[in-house]
Amino acid sequence: MRQSPLASGIFYNILGVFFVFLAIQDVNANSFGFFTYLLILLATLDIGTGLRLLFLHFKLKNGQK
Structure with a gap:
């Protein structure tokens, strides 16, 4: 199952803060x-x-408009 870039980005940032x-x-x-x-x-x-x-x-979101 594929996640959105937003969910993955938030997960990676939380993991980085934890490290x-x-x-x-x-x-x-x-x-x-x-x-x-x-x-x-x-x-x-x-x-x-x-x-x-x-x-x-955010780049993909702005490109859809």
Whole structure:
């Protein structure tokens, strides 16, 4: 089943914010390490993908008018 770009974009942004939260918690507990950089990388990819999908949704919506 295929989701709309809006739903996928929101999901990816929520996931990215969650990874940012985990990275902050990890830095507070253990300082910077491999796991922290991995979480930052995942958050960056998820937020970037989420924003791209949200822009795609609005571009498609404006193209239908």
